[in-house]
Amino acid sequence: MATTLNLTQTRSHFPALSSGYIFADNAGGSQIPREVVDRISDYLLNTNVQINVDYSISRQSTARVAEGLKAATELFNAASTNQVVLGGSSTANMDNLVRRLEGDISEGDEFILMDGEHEANNGTWKKLAERTGALLKYWHPTQVIPSVNPCAIVHQVDQLLPLISDRTRVVAFSACSNILGSVLPIKEISRKVRDEANAKGAKKVQISVDAVAYAPHRLIDVQDWDIDFCMLSFYKVYGPHAAALYCRSVSRQPSSSVAHELVYGTTGIVPYLLSLTPLNNLQSTFDAITLHEESLLQTLLGFLTHPKQRKRGVMIVGDETSDTTRVPTVSFVVQGNGTGIESKEIVKMVNRRGGVGIRWYNYSCFTATGIPLPVENGVARISLVHYNTVEEVHKIIEILEDTFASSDSNGLSDSDSSST
Amino acid sequence: MHPLDVDYVRSQFPALKSGSQVALNVADRIYEYLLNTNVQFGADYSVSVESTRRVMEEAPEAAKKLFNANHPDEIAFGASSTMHLENLARGMDNAIQEGDEFILTGEHEANVGPWKKLAARRGAVNLLSLIGPKTRILAFAACSNILGTVLPVKDIVKAARKTAKERGSKKLEICVDCVAYAPHRRIDVNDWDVDFCALSFYKVYGPHISALYIRSSSLRESVSSILHHFLDYHHKSYKLQPGGPGYELVYGTTAVLPYLLSLTPENDLNASFNAITDHEQKLIQPLLAFLTAPEQIDRGVRVVGEESSGVSRVPTISFVVVGRNAMRSREIVQTGIRYGHFYAFHIIDRLDPKVDVDDGVVRISLVHYNTVQEVERIIAILKEALA
Numbered sequence: 138m139a140t141t142l143n144l145t146q147t148r149s150h151f152p153a154l155s156s157g158y159i160f161a162d163n164a165g166g167s168q169i170p171r172e173v174v175d176r177i178s179d180y181l182l183n184t185n186v187q188i189n190v191d192y193s194i195s196r197q198s199t200a201r202v203a204e205g206l207k208a209a210t211e212l213f214n215a216a217s218t219n220q221v222v223l224g225g226s227s228t229a230n231m232d233n234l235v236r237r238l239e240g241d242i243s244e245g246d247e248f249i250l251m252d253g254e255h256e257a258n259n260g261t262w263k264k265l266a267e268r269t270g271a272l273l274k275y276w277h278p279t280q281v282i283p284s285v286n287p288c289a290i291v292h293q294v295d296q297l298l299p300l301i302s303d304r305t306r307v308v309a310f311s312a313c314s315n316i317l318g319s320v321l322p323i324k325e326i327s328r329k330v331r332d333e334a335n336a337k338g339a340k341k342v343q344i345s346v347d348a349v350a351y352a353p354h355r356l357i358d359v360q361d362w363d364i365d366f367c368m369l370s371f372y373k374v375y376g377p378h379a380a381a382l383y384c385r386s387v388s389r390q391p392s393s394s395v396a397h398e399l400v401y402g403t404t405g406i407v408p409y410l411l412s413l414t415p416l417n418n419l420q421s422t423f424d425a426i427t428l429h430e431e432s433l434l435q436t437l438l439g440f441l442t443h444p445k446q447r448k449r450g451v452m453i454v455g456d457e458t459s460d461t462t463r464v465p466t467v468s469f470v471v472q473g474n475g476t477g478i479e480s481k482e483i484v485k486m487v488n489r490r491g492g493v494g495i496r497w498y499n500y501s502c503f504t505a506t507g508i509p510l511p512v513e514n515g516v517a518r519i520s521l522v523h524y525n526t527v528e529e530v531h532k533i534i535e536i537l538e539d540t541f542a543s544s545d546s547n548g549l550s551d552s553d554s555s556s557t
Numbered sequence: 558m559h560p561l562d563v564d565y566v567r568s569q570f571p572a573l574k575s576g577s578q579v580a581l582n583v584a585d586r587i588y589e590y591l592l593n594t595n596v597q598f599g600a601d602y603s604v605s606v607e608s609t610r611r612v613m614e615e616a617p618e619a620a621k622k623l624f625n626a627n628h629p630d631e632i633a634f635g636a637s638s639t640m641h642l643e644n645l646a647r648g649m650d651n652a653i654q655e656g657d658e659f660i661l662t663g664e665h666e667a668n669v670g671p672w673k674k675l676a677a678r679r680g681a682v683n684l685l686s687l688i689g690p691k692t693r694i695l696a697f698a699a700c701s702n703i704l705g706t707v708l709p710v711k712d713i714v715k716a717a718r719k720t721a722k723e724r725g726s727k728k729l730e731i732c733v734d735c736v737a738y739a740p741h742r743r744i745d746v747n748d749w750d751v752d753f754c755a756l757s758f759y760k761v762y763g764p765h766i767s768a769l770y771i772r773s774s775s776l777r778e779s780v781s782s783i784l785h786h787f788l789d790y791h792h793k794s795y796k797l798q799p800g801g802p803g804y805e806l807v808y809g810t811t812a813v814l815p816y817l818l819s820l821t822p823e824n825d826l827n828a829s830f831n832a833i834t835d836h837e838q839k840l841i842q843p844l845l846a847f848l849t850a851p852e853q854i855d856r857g858v859r860v861v862g863e864e865s866s867g868v869s870r871v872p873t874i875s876f877v878v879v880g881r882n883a884m885r886s887r888e889i890v891q892t893g894i895r896y897g898h899f900y901a902f903h904i905i906d907r908l909d910p911k912v913d914v915d916d917g918v919v920r921i922s923l924v925h926y927n928t929v930q931e932v933e934r935i936i937a938i939l940k941e942a943l944a
Contacts, residue, residue, distance in 0.1 A: 152592045158604060165597025174591045177805075181584045181764060182571045225636035225803055232783075377591065378803030394637035396765030396806055398587075485601055494602030 139424035140414040148524050150409060159493040159529045164315045164466050164520035166372045167353055173376055173405035180398040188397065198397065205400030208407050209381035211419075212374070213367060214358045222382045223395045227349055227368040230382040231261040234366065244270030246306035251292060252277045253502030253510075254311050258347035258368065262309050274300045276310060277505045278317070281456065286447075287511050288454040288470065291319050294326055296505045301330065303338040312351035316500050316516060317455035318466035320355055323362045331363070349373055353522050354430060354464040356423040359383050375409060377402045413523075426523040427461050433521050434459035436530045437467055440537070449541050450477055454500065454516045465525070468500065468516035471541065478541075483517040486540045493533065495519050559821035561832040566926045569816060570762075573926060582812035583763050590808040598804075608804065616807045619814040622826070623761075624754060624770045625745040631776065633769045634807045638736050638755040639667040641769040644783055645732075645753060646671035652779035655680035657693035664698040668734035668755065672696050688717060690725035700738035703918065704862035705873035707742055710749045718750070730775060736760055736767075740924050741837060741871040743830040746770050752779075758806075763813045766806040820925075833925040834868055840923050840932050841866040841874070847936045848876055856943050857883055861918045872923035877912055878943065886912075886919045889942045 148154045150170035160168055184198040203218075210218045224230040248266055250259050252275040266273050276297045278290035292310070301308075308330050313320045327344055334342040345366040348357050352374045359367050367383040379399040413422045438459045441451055450473035456463050471478040478486075480497040487495055499515040519533060567573045569582075594608040617629035626632065635641040659672050659681055672694060675681065681693065688695075695717055700707045714731055721729040732753040735744050739761045746754050754770040771780060820829040847853065849864050857880030863870050878884040912918070921935060 153595065160596065160604075162597055162600060162602075162605070165600070166595065169591045169595050171592065174588050177591070178584050178588050181587070185759075225640070229636070229640070372595075377805055394635075394640045396636065396759075396803060398765060399803060399806070488600070488602035491603065494596060494600060494604055496597070496600040496602075496605075 139428045140416060140421060142413060142425045142429045142523060144429075144524070144526055147413060148526075150412075151524060154524060157492065159525070159532060161493055161495045161519045161521060161525070161529070161533060163353065163522045163525075164350055164373070164518065165496060167375050167522055168524065169372075169377065170375055170405065170409045172409055173402045176405045177377060177398045177402035180401040184401075185398070201401040201404070202397050204404045205397075205402075208404045209369070211407055212352070212357060212369065213381070213383045214356075214360055215383050216360060220383055220385060222384065223400055224380050224382065225378070225395050227347075227370045227380040227382070228261070229394075230380050231258065231368060232264075234382060234384065235261045235265040238265065239269060242269040242271055242306060245304055246271040247274055247302060247304045248272070248307040248309065249274045249276055249297070249300050249305060251275070251310040251314075253314075253316070253500060255315055255347060255349065258309050258311065258345065262307060262345070271306065272304075275503070276300060277503050277507075279505045286442075286452050286457060288452045289457050290317065290454070290502075290504060290510065291456050292317075292321060293505075294322075294329055297326065298329060298333050301333045301337055301339065303340075305334055305337075305339045305342050307343050307345060309345040309347070311347040311349075312357075313348075313354065313464055313466075314455070315350035315466060315520075316468045316498060316518065318464050318468070318520075319456045320351065320462050320464060323364070327363045350466065351464075354423075354426060356419055359385070371399075371403050371406065374406060376406045379403060429523050430465050430521070431459060431461060432527055433465045433525055433530050434463060434467070436527055437465065437519065437521075437534070440534045441467065441469055446541070449473070451541070454510070454512060465521040466518065467520070468498070468518040470512055470514075470516055472511075480515040480517040483540060486543075487517075487533075487536050490536050493536065495533075558831050558835065559823060559828060561820060561836040561925060563836070563926070563928060566820065567928075569819075570926060582816060583809045586812050587764060587805045587809040590805040595805065611811070612804045612807045615811050619811045620768045622814055623739075623744060623756070623817075624768070625743075625747050626770050626772075627747065628773060631771055631773055633771065634810075635767050635769065636765070636803065637667075638734070638757045638767040638769070639670075641755055641767050642667050642732070642734075643671040643674075645769060645771070645780065646675040648780040648783050649675060650678060651781050653679040653681050653693065656691055657681040658689060658691040659694040659696070660688065660692060662697040665702055665734060665736065667736070668696050668698060668732065672732075688720045688724060688726065688729075690727075692721050692724075692726045692729055694730055694732065696732040696734070698734040698737065699744075700735075700741065700871060700873075701862070702737035702873060702922075703875050703920065705871050705875070705922075706863050707738065707869045707871060709869075710751070714750050730779060737873065738871075741830075741833060743826050746772070758810050758813065761813055762816060764806040764809040766803060766810060768810070836925050837872050837923070838866055838868070839929055840872045840927055841870055843929065843932050843936065844872070844874055844921065847939070848874070853943070857881070858943070872927070873920065874922070875918040875920040877918050879912075884943070886916045889919050889939070 151168045152171055153168045180201060184194055184201060186195050186198050188195060188199040188202055206218045206221060206223060209223060210221045213221060215221055222230060248262050248271055250262055250273060276292060278292045279296060280287055281291055282289050312323055323346060330344060343365040346364050348367050349370045352369050365385045370380045372378045377399040379395045410419060410422045411417050414425050438457060441453055442457050450471050452470050452472060454468040454470060470480055471483060484495055484497040487493060495518060497515050497517050500512060502510050504510060594604055594611060596604050596608050598605060598609040617632045620632045621629045653675060659676050661669050661672055699710050710733060718729060730752040733751045734755050736755060736757045739756045752772045752775045757767045759765045817826060817829050818824050821832050845864060845866055848858055848860050857878045859877055859879055861875040861877060877886060
């Protein structure tokens with residue numbers, strides 16, 4: 138039974154939250170607790186010297202940077218700090234990684250990517266494929282309730298396994314999509330992929346998981362998952378703008394540049410997370426987070442999937458269920474002949490109210506049946522984390538109600554029409 | 558010329574109370590950014606508008622002034638100069654033909670390695686030789702992080718371009734590494750007529766981030782984007798910033814310019830760097846005088862770099878101890894000074910008499926917030942170490 142989060146105590150770590158502003162674009166970057174920022178300041182003002190030199194302040198700064206590497210290793214639950222690289226961004230980390238892998242890829246090797254997912258993962262593998270003559274295959278999401286909501290899509294393993302062949306070399310996917318919000322069963326996927334690859338005679342398969350949008354919500358365990366690469370961006374996990382990459386075994390670890398003061402800042406993240414329950418372990422923390430997130434989701438999804446909103450043309454882009462397989466990253470569109478609202482416009486109207494921030498994104502993919510997702514002008518996205526409250530969700534809902542109502546009566550245009 | 562008020566200077570650096578250091582305002586800005594405007598850019602809600610403005614407008618504008626560039630779009634931010642120059646070279650794959658020649662001067666690896674790799678990828682040739690009809694890239698450091706001598710960049714560039722033109726070179730792009738130069742002297746990419754210029758903020762009283770200047774024409778003609786394919790930043794240095802820059806640190810850099818301007822009442826970078834240059838001479842003179850005194854020469858002390866002070870020397874002073882009672886550099890080092898090759902591998906490797914490249918030189922590197930009293934203390938410590 139998960140402990141309940143003490144929201145007041147949780148929020149008190151974040152000065153940004155004291156203004157009452159509703160931060161609802163956390164998938165674009167979360168807020169940062171004071172203890173993390175204090176460490177960055179402390180580093181810059183007191184131990185800001187070149188590392189690895191044999192004098193006292195340098196020994197201190199060196200130790201602090203090493204602590205950062207340990208913190209990332211802990212967040213991944215990696216076996217060794219040798220398997221973890223810190224860098225300025227996941228994009229840069231991945232770019233450096235794939236350059237190291239070039240020699241190990243043959244023409245005709247196959248990479249399986251997730252359709253529609255973030256470029257930090259997809260883009261780097263695509264560029265590697267271009268340079269080496271490897272082929273790309275895409276894992277498409279399934280429409281789970283097509284007659285009710287054609288945009289309710291989830292990636293399912295049964296669409297992934299048939300893509301595996303004897304030439305499969307890399308399978309790269311997101312643990313949780315920054316648009317769709319579904320948490321995938323990584324351990325199960327990894328096992329099934331490897332079994333299938335073995336059965337079909339693939340010589341070497343490496344699995345790369347993008348945990349960037351996953352990490353703020355759930356516990357990472359690269360060992361339990363049995364994966365080869367995993368990327369994480371600290372600025373989405375209550376940290377500064379730095380990133381970490383897990384590489385199970387690479388002959389020469391990719392190198393990357395990252396500011397020491399930010400690395401030291403990241404050492405404040407795990408202590409913050411541990412403080413969220415009296416049990417002082419990450420699993421309990423993420424269980425409490427999951428429980429709280431469910432309450433946010435139930436409220437928000439309850440509104441967006443209500444018959445009244447369905448009639449209005451509101452469609453969730455992603456899974457409609459509000460259980461623990463979903464995080465409170467909720468994307469939606471409002472469609473209808475002449476009554477739809479462009480996602481950009483929805484966001485504008487909401488943000489114009491002041492005191493709240495959400496955003497919109499271009500998103501497109503092909504579903505498993507081969508048809509393009511019926512979304513033409515991107516999606517509006519509300520992305521919450523554990524320091525958001527149910528009250529905030531109610532406020533957002535009020536604003537959405539007004540937004541849907543006012544544009545309905547004004548007949549605001551939208552060229553999106555539903556596919557059916 | 559206004560002299561430096563050293564007490565004021567030192568008051569800006571909390572770390573100096575106890576013993577490089579980051580100016581108070583830089584740390585304050587990073588702190589304040591993270592606690593108040595730490596959201597993703599480009600969205601139209603107020604906090605995002607402010608964070609975007611701070612990082613995408615205020616910071617490039619300030620950096621533009623530090624470089625004396627023409628336009629903020631000519632500035633890219635990145636985690637380090639090493640990564641920047643590597644990314645620049647990767648972005649130039651399509652601008653280099655087989656047989657093109659690169660002239661590199663064997664300074665810090667950041668401005669050597671990426672060009673060598675680019676040359677290897679494109680079949681260009683790396684020559685430490687004369688400029689010729691196939692010369693395409695010239696890359697050098699404005700000030701060596703070992704030797705401490707400031708080069709006459711403007712004159713070098715002028716001569717190089719003239720010679721290149723005379724000898725039929727079709728296109729010559731020049732990349733200047735200003736990392737070791739920037740803490741001491743003013744950069745002026747416009748006056749120098751260079752195409753690329755690298756600067757690491759953590760050496761200029763700022764956080765661990767770097768800025769790369771790319772001349773607009775080079776940005777358009779020679780440098781391809783290394784970003785995700787759907788991002789269109791063709792005319793902006795942003796195209797060399799994969800993953801984007803670390804926002805809070807970029808915002809932190811906006812305090813560097815005001816700090817430098819505050820050094821004299823004239824509120825002018827030339828005046829500031831004149832005051833810095835003048836103060837630095839006061840640090841260099843006693844140190845060099847000590848290291849080149851007959852007693853030290855007898856002892857086997859050899860300065861690696863110019864032995865005389867003067868405005869073309871900065872207080873980056875390296876030396877070795879050779880001869881009958883030679884000392885390994887690592888034995889001499891204590892007190893916040895260092896030994897080694899400092900990543901300027903080729904210079905150390907080519908010293909005559911030969912030194913062990915892993916032992917390298919001892920380097921004392923001072924800036925304008927160091928004092929003459931500190932130099933006297935260093936000299937006293939060196940005397941003990943050499944005895």
